[in-house]
Amino acid sequence: LAELNATATLVAARTATAVARQPVVLSASVANGGNVREQPVSGKPIGQVSAGEIVQLLGKNQDASWFKISYSRNGQPVTGWISRTLLAIDPAVEQQVP
Numbered sequence: 001l002a003e004l005n006a007t008a009t010l011v012a013a014r015t016a017t018a019v020a021r022q023p024v025v026l027s028a029s030v031a032n033g034g035n036v037r038e039q040p041v042s043g044k045p046i047g048q049v050s051a052g053e054i055v056q057l058l059g060k061n062q063d064a065s066w067f068k069i070s071y072s073r074n075g076q077p078v079t080g081w082i083s084r085t086l087l088a089i090d091p092a093v094e095q096q097v098p
Contacts, residue, residue: 026057026097028067028089036080040066046080047073055082057089057097067097 033050037043040061049055049071058079059068067087070079 026093027054028057028087028093029054030086031088032086034083034086036078036082038080040081043081047078049082060097
């Protein structure tokens with residue numbers, strides 16, 4: 001019985017480690033379409049997103065008024081910055097964005 005418990009504990013520990021290593025993908029829905037920019041606020045527009053699109057959240061500026069996002073356009077990844085006002089973000093997700 002002790003050997004069975006030790007094996008079960010080892011399997012549980014390995015499973016927990018494997019789950020912990022999976023990258024966390026933080027995402028949000030675009031509430032209002034708009035420009036995606038090279039940098040927050042006055043950066044050059046590099047693309048646009050439409051309402052209803054789902055974007056990956058990569059980071060945010062110091063006051064969380066702009067978010068660095070990634071999305072796909074024509075099969076190509078696009079990374080840039082979008083105003084917080086254009087996004088619908090779950091508060092629990094927003095807290096986790098670096």
